[in-house]
Amino acid sequence: MSAEQTVADEKLYVYGIVEDEAIDVSTTGVEAASDVYTISHRKHAAVVSGIDTLDPDESDENARAHDDVLREVMTAGDGRPVVPMRFGMVFDSERALKNVLRNSRVELTGSLRQAAGREEVGIKVLVPEGGLTDPDDTRAAIEAELDDHAEDVEDGDLFSDRLLMNRAYLVARDDRERFDRAVDAVREGHPELTVQYSGPWAPYSFVDFTIATEA
């Protein structure tokens, strides 16, 4: 379905913003939307799908669909910069969405430049149930192993007593193999730990862009 064919009453779920170009997305979207497409305004395009609610269910399936669409958009071909939206961004109409694209074009251009050629990856390190005798030293050793291969890092919430580290790293696409090897080295050097390495994600933690939905 093209933007012109959008049903008048249909709302638009927005995944992220890209530079305006033809995008073919095969991933199923939020609320099982079969058609993910773009709505353009000048240099930018919003990746969207139709939805019939302003408040989509924050289920595991929907959250995964949101991430999967963004991952397909950002990794297709040689990779494409994307400014990701947080889960749940719904616009009442195409006109409202285009207003945001129009009013935010300077910020969007800057954010897309920030995202170009970079990916976000996540590292969560879990300690065994009994904990560690030297958690601070262990954490410092892991940081020393990983930090040199990333352009930026953000500490996340330690929401569990089992978490020693919860970090997002911004890694240049060209440095991903080096970063992967560093993660392998952490796993080999600390077999007592569980390391969850996730991504690539759209750069949620590093691209500074917020939308005012009333725009």
Place this chain on the structure above:
Amino acid sequence: MFLLDDLFLRPITSLLTVIHDMALQERYDVERIRDDLKEVRLLYEVGELDADAYERRKATLESELEVAEAARERLSGRVEVKR
């Protein structure tokens, strides 16, 4: 005599109020329940919980969260959760 009883009981009443408020804080600690939800999700993702155990614990926590959010809404201003 009445006055003496009243004064004698007052500290007990205060203590009961404190205990009651603490119980409310523990029961309706929305942030703690959300953290617990994230924890069970993580333990499932790294293979420490199987799918059945994850779904059971998740369902329990989601019910608790619903109750806690509704209660916090009702008690807005009365219960302050200190973290």
